Amino acid sequence: MRYKGRTEEDLFSFLASKKREDTCHEYILSSMCTLPHPVAVRAHTMFMETNLGDPGLFQGTSSLEHLLIRTLGELFHHPDACGYATSGGTESNIQALRIAKMTSKKTRPNVVLPESAHFSFKKACEILCMEMRCIPLDEHYRMDVQAAAEATDDQTCCLVGIAGTTEYGMVDPLTELSLLAMERDIHLHVDAAFGGMVIPFLERPLPFDFSLPGVRSIAVDPHKMGLSTIPSGCLLVRDPELVCSLSVDTPYLTVKQEFTLSGTRPGAPVVGALAVLEYLGREGMEALVRGCMKNTLRLIDGMEAYGIARVVTPDVNVATFSPAKVPPPWRISMTRRGHLRIVCMPHVHADIIEKFLKDIGETNA
Numbered sequence: 123m124r125y126k127g128r129t130e131e132d133l134f135s136f137l138a139s140k141k142r143e144d145t146c147h148e149y150i151l152s153s154m155c156t157l158p159h160p161v162a163v164r165a166h167t168m169f170m171e172t173n174l175g176d177p178g179l180f181q182g183t184s185s186l187e188h189l190l191i192r193t194l195g196e197l198f199h200h201p202d203a204c205g206y207a208t209s210g211g212t213e214s215n216i217q218a219l220r221i222a223k224m225t226s227k228k229t230r231p232n233v234v235l236p237e238s239a240h241f242s243f244k245k246a247c248e249i250l251c252m253e254m255r256c257i258p259l260d261e262h263y264r265m266d267v268q269a270a271a272e273a274t275d276d277q278t279c280c281l282v283g284i285a286g287t288t289e290y291g292m293v294d295p296l297t298e299l300s301l302l303a304m305e306r307d308i309h310l311h312v313d314a315a316f317g318g319m320v321i322p323f324l325e326r327p328l329p330f331d332f333s334l335p336g337v338r339s340i341a342v343d344p345h346k347m348g349l350s351t352i353p354s355g356c357l358l359v360r361d362p363e364l365v366c367s368l369s370v371d372t373p374y375l376t377v378k379q380e381f382t383l384s385g386t387r388p389g390a391p392v393v394g395a396l397a398v399l400e401y402l403g404r405e406g407m408e409a410l411v412r413g414c415m416k417n418t419l420r421l422i423d424g425m426e427a428y429g430i431a432r433v434v435t436p437d438v439n440v441a442t443f444s445p446a447k448v449p450p451p452w453r454i455s456m457t458r459r460g461h462l463r464i465v466c467m468p469h470v471h472a473d474i475i476e477k478f479l480k481d482i483g484e485t486n487a
């Protein structure tokens with residue numbers, strides 16, 4: 123490192139030049155993150171120095187974390203749900219599988235999940251030494267429940283369903299998965315990292331949450347459709363004993379036990395996430411989701427008018443298409459099956475969709 127420090131002006135001009143190398147959000151059609159809401163930014167800045175890893179020192183911030191969990195619990199039809207704010211879907215999924223492993227006490231634990239599961243489950247299974255059993259999807263890109271039932275055995279400690287798949291935006295048949303989980307007494311974890319901030323605000327919400335009696339844990343990410351600052355995820359569980367299974371002693375902290383994966387945890391994005399929900403309310407979230415779904419359907423219609431067919435009609439705001447040439451500077455992504463994928467996040471406004479359609483139409487004419 124330098125011996126003599128830089129001037130602030132010089133430093134920030136360097137940082138600004140690096141920031142200009144980042145892709146402008148206007149062209150990002152591949153991301154599940156978006157620009158944070160101004161109230162999230164304001165709240166984040168206000169709570170910048172807080173550390174939820176030692177909650178006794180930050181009791182006000184800690185009570186806001188509890189309020190966030192309670193708000194999400196209410197939204198997911200179980201106001202008494204327990205949980206905590208994580209760094210995102212990856213951590214929530216690791217912790218959910220850890221809970222399932224700790225509480226089931228199997229000697230050779232396996233996890234039954236759909237082929238569409240996010241790669242965070244691969245990381246989780248490797249870390250936790252659990253066998254991963256991938257279940258094929260049906261023709262609508264949803265988990266095949268019959269195949270899931272056949273794959274479970276007496277060593278299955280967790281069934282996973284996805285509410286809003288990363289690649290195709292589908293919601294797995296969670297009512298049936300809940301029945302299967304109850305019948306076999308298996309932990310059902312729902313990965314609603316993306317869909318958790320979408321499905322409750324749809325005109326016709328699909329069942330995915332604690333209203334299904336078999337659901338024991340849910341991952342949801344405010345840093346995706348919740349417009350919070352990054353990193354902001356949450357893990358919710360049905361019963362307190364489930365998180366208690368993760369407790370370790372923390373002798374010299376202000377609390378004597380901790381069940382989180384991280385030690386030091388930022389309070390800022392947690393308060394940012396809560397700020398958005400409080401500021402927008404249900405009404406504001408419904409309007410946000412309505413807009414994203416309208417843009418998704420317009421994009422699908424527009425693409426099909428150019429002969430670029432949809433793969434499926436998604437349950438949430440992720441649209442997929444048969445392969446086509448995409449001109450720069452647009453940033454889209456490709457699914458593992460080679461389909462073009464676009465996430466209609468809140469920063470992807472209606473006029474951006476029109477501009478993109480015009481460009482892709484001309485390129486593929």
Ligand code: 0PR
Nearest residue numbers: 153154155210211212213240242288313315316
């Ligand atoms: N579960 C689901 C259903 C997800 O879609 C994701 C991430 C995760 C879990 C993991 O969440 P974290 O990344 O918060 O740990 N889905 C996006 C993806 O992998 C994340 C993303 C966001 C990727 C923005 C790229 C990007 O620009 O595609």
